[in-house]
Amino acid sequence: MEKLAWIEILDRHSDVCMRYPVLEWPVKFGRAYYSDIVVDDPYVAPHHIEINPAGNNCYRILGLGSINGMTINKMACSNSEAIISANDIVRIGHTQLRIRPVDFVVIAEKPLKSVTWMRSWPGLVMGCLTLLFAHFLTLWLEYNRDEIYKLLVAPLLSDIPALLVWAGFWALIGKVLSGRANFVAHGVIASFVAALLMLLYGFVFGYIDFSLNTSVTTNVLSGVIGILVVCWLLYRHVGLVSRVNKVKLGISMVVFSISLVGIDFSIAKWSGDDDLSRMSYLRTIGPPYLLLSHGKSLDEFLQGAANLKLRLDD
Amino acid sequence: MKDSVFRSTYLKILTSMIIIQLSSLATASSLDNKTQAVFSKAKDSVLQIRTLLKGGRSQNSIGSGFFVSDNGLIITNYHVVSSYVLEPDIYEMGYVTRSGQRGSLTLLAIDVLHDLALLKLAGNNFPQLAFHDGRAARGEKLYSLGNPNDLGLVIVDGVNNGLREHSFYDSIHFTGAINPGMSGGPVVNQSGELVGINVATMGESRGFLVPAKFAKELLDRHRNDHITPGEFQDEITRQLLMHSSALVKRLISKPLPVQIDSGYTVPDAADPYMRCWANELVEAKYFFTARTNNCEGSSDVYVGEDIHMGSVLFETQLYQGEKLDAFRFGHLIQKSYGRQDESGASIQRKHFSPYKCIDSVIDLNGMPGKAAFCIRSYRKFSGMYDMSVRVVSLRENKRALATKLRMRGVTYEDGMHLVRHYMGALKWKN
Numbered sequence: 208m209e210k211l212a213w214i215e216i217l218d219r220h221s222d223v224c225m226r227y228p229v230l231e232w233p234v235k236f237g238r239a240y241y242s243d244i245v246v247d248d249p250y251v252a253p254h255h256i257e258i259n260p261a262g263n264n265c266y267r268i269l270g271l272g273s274i275n276g277m278t279i280n281k282m283a284c285s286n287s288e289a290i291i292s293a294n295d296i297v298r299i300g301h302t303q304l305r306i307r308p309v310d311f312v313v314i315a316e317k318p319l320k321s322v323t324w325m326r327s328w329p330g331l332v333m334g335c336l337t338l339l340f341a342h343f344l345t346l347w348l349e350y351n352r353d354e355i356y357k358l359l360v361a362p363l364l365s366d367i368p369a370l371l372v373w374a375g376f377w378a379l380i381g382k383v384l385s386g387r388a389n390f391v392a393h394g395v396i397a398s399f400v401a402a403l404l405m406l407l408y409g410f411v412f413g414y415i416d417f418s419l420n421t422s423v424t425t426n427v428l429s430g431v432i433g434i435l436v437v438c439w440l441l442y443r444h445v446g447l448v449s450r451v452n453k454v455k456l457g458i459s460m461v462v463f464s465i466s467l468v469g470i471d472f473s474i475a476k477w478s479g480d481d482d483l484s485r486m487s488y489l490r491t492i493g494p495p496y497l498l499l500s501h502g503k504s505l506d507e508f509l510q511g512a513a514n515l516k517l518r519l520d521d
Numbered sequence: 522m523k524d525s526v527f528r529s530t531y532l533k534i535l536t537s538m539i540i541i542q543l544s545s546l547a548t549a550s551s552l553d554n555k556t557q558a559v560f561s562k563a564k565d566s567v568l569q570i571r572t573l574l575k576g577g578r579s580q581n582s583i584g585s586g587f588f589v590s591d592n593g594l595i596i597t598n599y600h601v602v603s604s605y606v607l608e609p610d611i612y613e614m615g616y617v618t619r620s621g622q623r624g625s626l627t628l629l630a631i632d633v634l635h636d637l638a639l640l641k642l643a644g645n646n647f648p649q650l651a652f653h654d655g656r657a658a659r660g661e662k663l664y665s666l667g668n669p670n671d672l673g674l675v676i677v678d679g680v681n682n683g684l685r686e687h688s689f690y691d692s693i694h695f696t697g698a699i700n701p702g703m704s705g706g707p708v709v710n711q712s713g714e715l716v717g718i719n720v721a722t723m724g725e726s727r728g729f730l731v732p733a734k735f736a737k738e739l740l741d742r743h744r745n746d747h748i749t750p751g752e753f754q755d756e757i758t759r760q761l762l763m764h765s766s767a768l769v770k771r772l773i774s775k776p777l778p779v780q781i782d783s784g785y786t787v788p789d790a791a792d793p794y795m796r797c798w799a800n801e802l803v804e805a806k807y808f809f810t811a812r813t814n815n816c817e818g819s820s821d822v823y824v825g826e827d828i829h830m831g832s833v834l835f836e837t838q839l840y841q842g843e844k845l846d847a848f849r850f851g852h853l854i855q856k857s858y859g860r861q862d863e864s865g866a867s868i869q870r871k872h873f874s875p876y877k878c879i880d881s882v883i884d885l886n887g888m889p890g891k892a893a894f895c896i897r898s899y900r901k902f903s904g905m906y907d908m909s910v911r912v913v914s915l916r917e918n919k920r921a922l923a924t925k926l927r928m929r930g931v932t933y934e935d936g937m938h939l940v941r942h943y944m945g946a947l948k949w950k951n
Contacts, residue, residue: 503882504883505885505941509940509941511879515878
């Protein structure tokens with residue numbers, strides 16, 4: 208017999224879990240065994256709906272007087288009858304279904320992905336080397352060459368094992384949730400992000416402030432950028448271990464990071480000005496600027512102090 | 522502060538300490554008839570003074586005190602009763618006599634700067650100690666009485682070593698073993714006349730006494746006064762204002778002496794009461810040398826357990842890093858200087874507002890530098906502030922000066938005078 212259409216039962220992620228060929232119209236859908244398609248959903252009536260073709264690749268759904276009725280694309284359907292097309296999703300009880308005509312045009316074939324360096328062992332080794340290089344740069348600021356090589360042993364012994372444990376942790380979660388460990392991919396992500404953070408905090412922020420003679424980077428931007436980088440790291444990890452919609456995950460990470468930034472600012476405000484190391488005054492002392500610029504006079508500076516005292520007394 | 526003010530909240534006594542104390546006692550009482558005579562003459566004039574939680578019998582702090590008039594006026598140290606003075610709602614004062622009699626006391630006057638308090642016990646015909654007229658001679662034998670570590674009244678002999686050097690207020694250097702709990706006890710000469718009052722010890726028989734003349738002044742001024750608990754804080758503040766003004770006046774009365782180092786001119790000890798300590802750090806592995814010079818004086822006044830006010834500190838560091846490039850040297854200065862922050866433990870919130878700071882690039886006598894000014898106020902003593910000024914200056918990308926002036930418990934105006942004076946002394950010579 209010729210197939211007229213397909214009825215697809217979908218899971219909550221709208222992925223197909225069952226597919227039934229339609230050989231004749233109408234199709235009765237319900238829990239009773241005399242239905243054409245029998246489902247075990249207790250929230251579905253024994254004889255819930257009847258499906259008929261409506262021409263032009265559309266279908267008429269006829270409600271047969273159930274308690275729970277039906278929804279089309281998550282909108283409650285007040286009538287007992289509805290016309291749907293090939294991409295509309297009908298929900299009855301807890302069951303979702305879709306009807307596709309046999310001539311439905313499917314998307315073109317995708318080429319197989321080749322393994323990128325981001326998911327390969329050389330990528331992981333490169334990430335670890337980048338992390339070591341970041342350590343090297345931060346040590347270079349304060350120590351001479353012999354000392355640096357001695358001091359590099361510590362990160363070699365602590366950071367890289369810690370990185371592997373971190374990647375292992377995510378791989379385990381991935382294995383449990385989606386059946387894929389992706390250990391190397393987790394390791395590559397973590398190693399590059401760790402190296403990036405170390406470079407930013409140990410070197411780049413300071414250098415930018417030093418060159419531009421500001422303190423904005425270290426005092427304000429560093430917190431925001433740090434949180435964004437960590438959120439991006441979590442986004443990649445969570446994206447690898449679960450099949451959560453990428454857009455939703457991205458949005459929740461943005462919300463998460465904005466609230467973290469908010470908390471960071473509130474803590475800074477709440478903890479008051481006690482901790483001078485948080486404050487700008489010596490974060491940068493750019494020598495070119497100090498040597499060339501004309502600073503305030505002592506009187507102007509002390510006027511600022513007087514204003515400060517007034518603020519304190521309020 | 523190297524002198525430990527001996528205010529004993531908990532009696533932590535090492536066995537060895539007790540043995541030393543007991544043996545010295547035995548020597549004093551058996552071999553020296555003079556000591557016996559002094560002891561029997563003065564013993565009834567001395568009381569144990571304690572502060573207690575209101576309504577309780579357990580002591581919060583103990584010290585000693587003695588009668589200076591037959592109608593019950595008693596002199597002790599301010600720090601013995603400071604917890605009552607600062608928190609009269611929580612604590613009360615009491616006394617215990619040698620015979621174990623107990624009772625309460627009223628406060629007539631305090632002298633925070635010399636660490637004295639005048640108390641009154643109701644009644645008459647108390648055995649008073651007479652004041653010694655004039656100055657006690659250096660080398661004279663003196664006898665200190667008190668109640669060390671709540672062990673009972675003791676007498677300790679020692680020698681008057683004259684006025685203590687580098688001290689902001691006059692203080693007698695007494696070479697004799699005075700110990701916690703003896704605070705506020707009398708020190709008398711061989712005729713039993715009051716020469717001083719036990720106040721502090723540096724350990725190993727280095728004791729310090731408040732000269733009796735300050736007690737006499739307090740007594741004469743306030744014999745008939747009565748200060749109410751509501752007036753305590755204002756009275757302390759009034760005295761601290763006087764201290765702040767006296768301290769700053771002494772420091773700014775003449776140009777600050779300076780040291781010249783690596784082309785920088787930086788302030789040095791401004792007054793004989795200040796002393797400077799220097800060291801040089803040469804670390805091959807860091808590629809730089811750092812010379813430090815810290816000047817501090819013993820002008821701080823004990824106000825409460827966590828509150829010492831009226832002190833000034835000069836701190837200077839000179840860095841040289843010939844082998845470092847500009848960025849690395851800048852990083853080094855930033856790191857070494859950033860470490861010394863004024864961050865306060867959260868417990869200090871009880872006494873202080875949070876620090877507020879400003880910073881700016883400034884021009885000091887043609888020397889560019891970055892300066893930061895920080896200030897916080899005292900919650901209980903209005904008009905008193907802690908302030909600090911830091912200045913960092915870099916020269917030729919390989920020489921740097923980092924200096925700090927820190928003041929605790931001064932008025933804003935006094936502080937500003939000193940800031941101007943201090944910053945005026947910072948110069949670049951080359």
